[in-house]
Each structure stands twice: as structure tokens, then as C-alpha cells.
Amino acid sequence: MKAKIRKIVTFVEETHTEMGRAVDPATRRAAAVAVIENPLAGKYVEDLSELMTIGEELGELLTQRAVAALGIAGSSAESYGKAAAVGENGELEHAAAILHPKLGTPVRRVLGKGAALIPSSKKRGGPGVVIDIPLGHKDAAYVRSHFDGMEVRINDAPRANEIVVAIAVTDSGRPLARVGGLTKDQIKGEDGLR
Amino acid sequence: MHEVQVRKKLIFVEEIFHEGGPRASTPLRRAAAMAVIHNPFAGRYVEKIEGFMDDLKPLGLEMAKSLVAALGGDPKVVEGYGKGAIVGSAGELEHGALWHVPGGYAMREVLGGAKAIVASTKKVGGPGTRLDVPITHINASYVRSHFDAMEVGVSDAPRADEIVLALVMTTGARVHARVGGLKASEIKGEDGLR
Numbered sequence: 001m002k003a004k005i006r007k008i009v010t011f012v013e014e015t016h017t018e019m020g021r022a023v024d025p026a027t028r029r030a031a032a033v034a035v036i037e038n039p040l041a042g043k044y045v046e047d048l049s050e051l052m053t054i055g056e057e058l059g060e061l062l063t064q065r066a067v068a069a070l071g072i073a074g075s076s077a078e079s080y081g082k083a084a085a086v087g088e089n090g091e092l093e094h095a096a097a098i099l100h101p102k103l104g105t106p107v108r109r110v111l112g113k114g115a116a117l118i119p120s121s122k123k124r125g126g127p128g129v130v131i132d133i134p135l136g137h138k139d140a141a142y143v144r145s146h147f148d149g150m151e152v153r154i155n156d157a158p159r160a161n162e163i164v165v166a167i168a169v170t171d172s173g174r175p176l177a178r179v180g181g182l183t184k185d186q187i188k189g190e191d192g193l194r
Numbered sequence: 195m196h197e198v199q200v201r202k203k204l205i206f207v208e209e210i211f212h213e214g215g216p217r218a219s220t221p222l223r224r225a226a227a228m229a230v231i232h233n234p235f236a237g238r239y240v241e242k243i244e245g246f247m248d249d250l251k252p253l254g255l256e257m258a259k260s261l262v263a264a265l266g267g268d269p270k271v272v273e274g275y276g277k278g279a280i281v282g283s284a285g286e287l288e289h290g291a292l293w294h295v296p297g298g299y300a301m302r303e304v305l306g307g308a309k310a311i312v313a314s315t316k317k318v319g320g321p322g323t324r325l326d327v328p329i330t331h332i333n334a335s336y337v338r339s340h341f342d343a344m345e346v347g348v349s350d351a352p353r354a355d356e357i358v359l360a361l362v363m364t365t366g367a368r369v370h371a372r373v374g375g376l377k378a379s380e381i382k383g384e385d386g387l388r
Contacts, residue, residue, distance in 0.1 A: 006211055011204065012205040014203045018201070052339070153347070
């Protein structure tokens with residue numbers, strides 16, 4: 001593996017009630033987050049292909065971890081998202097190199113499908129920076145019940161020469177979703193949008 | 195007797211490979227289980243609250259078991275533990291103290307009679323408050339390599355009338371522990387201290 005991983009953290013969250021009303025079955029989401037060395041920290045490097053390869057590796061590893069943390073088959077995942085936070089000696093473009101060119105293919109391989117764009121966010125920050133991973137339905141981006149976000153935070157990362165890379169997967173939408181729009185049973189799943 | 199109303203359950207698992215030094219042959223794992231519960235005493239002064247400790251015992255056991263499961267299912271791998279509570283702003287610090295008995299009892303029960311006092315901390319705070327849960331060796335509080343802490347928190351909890359309860363377990367020493375003191379191999383295991 002090209003990625004030099006310092007730690008991997010998984011987060012699992014289940015919501016059982018909201019405003020006193022039962023959420024049954026509970027909504028569940030998981031994030032798997034890797035803290036890696038940024039091989040390009042501290043200097044301007046034109047070619048970012050090394051980070052793209054790392055993105056490909058982490059796409060597979062973190063999606064497998066997130067799905068395992070939920071205890072579901074990849075094909076049972078409903079929504080997903082990805083994010084990266086670059087330490088202070090790196091560029092925002094380093095996050096882009098990890099997230100965008102190659103990370104998505106292995107994510108979709110683990111989940112069986114994934115016609116929709118994987119929503120993403122990125123930022124630069126210090127240790128403990130809060131990362132809000134956007135979430136959207138994996139087969140149809142317009143499914144309104146699944147627009148969501150999951151917050152993750154690792155108190156000791158990213159250090160200056162590190163990057164935090166996160167993938168979130170759910171088996172459900174928001175608790176008590178009721179603002180209309182396209183529902184998951186209306187998905188055609190052809191264009192990734194509806 | 196108060197019903198324990200759980201809004202959310204969360205599990206965080208950290209797998210730490212190194213911290214700038216030699217890569218650990220067995221990575222250190224730390225896991226935290228959290229439950230966001232309704233505070234039955236929020237908003238007023240209630241003199242008699244002790245009974246809620248018994249009410250919390252089943253939840254404590256469930257959380258302790260889920261931690262062992264998150265660490266692979268074998269309680270024998272657990273070497274460190276700690277507990278904590280974050281009380282929402284309509285509650286008292288004393289409500290957090292209700293977690294001492296059921297939280298500690300649950301972990302000892304699941305770990306088969308751990309001898310050391312369970313390190314703990316608590317505070318009053320708003321949603322997103324972070325708590326550094328202290329960690330010590332399960333059989334001898336003075337084992338220096340196992341003094342540690344794990345940061346926990348939930349972005350949307352505790353609301354004013356909620357309490358976040360936390361249990362933490364670890365599988366070993368700090369990843370590059372090297373400041374001497376009592377070693378795990380030197381534990382007498384009689385008094386819970388050495």
C-alpha cells in the first residue's frame with residue numbers, strides 16, 4: 001500500500017428517537033477515516049498522481065471498513081459521501097487529488113452500484129478540525145430524504161504533514177424525513193440523478 | 195424507576211499504527227461507546243436520584259458488550275478502560291455522577307472482574323461538547339504505559355434535557371509508551387493499584 005496510515009478511526013451512529021418520536025428502524029450511518037502522511041507536504045509538486053493512487057487504495061479500504069462497521073452487505077448501503085482535511089503544510093489540491101480522480105471506483109465496487117455522484121467536501125485545518133461529510137443517495141442524487149451530513153473529528157489529526165480522508169456510508173436517510181421530493185422507491189437509477 | 199430513553203447510540207473505534215515512531219506490530223485499538231439519553235431530572239432540583247443508577251444498568255451492560263464486540267469480541271484483549279458523562283445544560287453535574295456505578299459495574303461484569311477503579315470524568319455542556327475520557331489499566335491503576343485518554347463527543351448532543359454517557363476500552367499501552375513506571379507485566383493484582 002502506498003498510503004502511510006497512522007491511524008484508522010470508525011464512527012457508527014444510530015438514531016432511535018427524534019423529538020420524542022420513535023425512529024423505527026433506527027437510522028444508521030458509519031464513517032471510516034484514515035490519517036495518512038501527506039507525501040507532498042511542504043513543497044509545490046506539479047504532478048499529484050501519487051495522491052490519486054492513495055485515493056484509490058483508501059476508497060476500497062475505507063468503504064469496506066464503513067460497511068463492516070454497519071454490519072451490512074455493501075449492496076444494502078443507501079447513501080454515501082467523502083471528505084478530506086489537509087494539514088497546514090499541504091494544499092487543498094492534495095485533497096482534491098485523493099478524492100476526485102480515482103477514489104470513487106473502488107467505493108462503487110464495494111457497494112455493488114453507485115450511479116450517483118459521491119458528494120464531497122474538503123478543507124485545510126489543524127488537529128481536531130471538524131469535517132462535515134455530505135451525504136446523498138448512492139443511486140439517485142435527487143432523493144431528498146437522503147440529503148444529509150455526518151460530522152467527524154479526530155482530536156490529534158491532521159498534523160501539519162498529514163491528510164485525514166473520510167468515507168461515510170448509511171443504510172437509511174434522515175430520521176423522520178418528511179420534506180417531500182423524490183423518494184427512494186421512485187428511483188429509476190439510470191442517470192444517477194433520479 | 196425511570197424509563198431510560200435512548201435517542202442515539204454511537205461507537206467510535208480507533209486503530210493506531212504509529213505516532214511518528216516505529217510502526218507497532220499490533221496496532222493499539224481504542225473504542226468508545228456512547229448513548230444519548232433523556233435526563234429525567236432536567237429542569238428542576240430533584241433530591242432523590244439514586245434509583246436511576248439501577249435503571250441504567252442494562253444500558254451500561256449493553257454498551258460494555260458493544261465495546262467488546264467492536265474490539266473483536268474477546269474480552270481478554272481489553273487492557274484499559276474509562277468512563278464519562280456530559281450532562282445537558284438543564285441538568286446538574288450530579289446527574290452525571292449517576293453513571294459511576296452502572297458504567298463501572300457493566301465493564302467489570304463484561305471483563306470478568308477487573309480490579310482497578312474505572313477512571314472517570316464528567317461535565318455539563320451543550321451539543322458538540324467534547325469530553326476527554328481518562329483511561330487506566332483495568333487491573334492496576336498505576337501502570338504508567340496505560341495512562342491514556344480518548345476524546346468523545348456527539349455533534350447534536352447533549353441537548354439541554356439529555357445526558358451523553360460514555361464507556362471506553364483500549365487494547366494496550368500508548369503506541370510509543372516509554373516513560374517507565376510500573377509495567378503491565380509487573381502487576382501483582384491484589385489491590386487494583388499495583
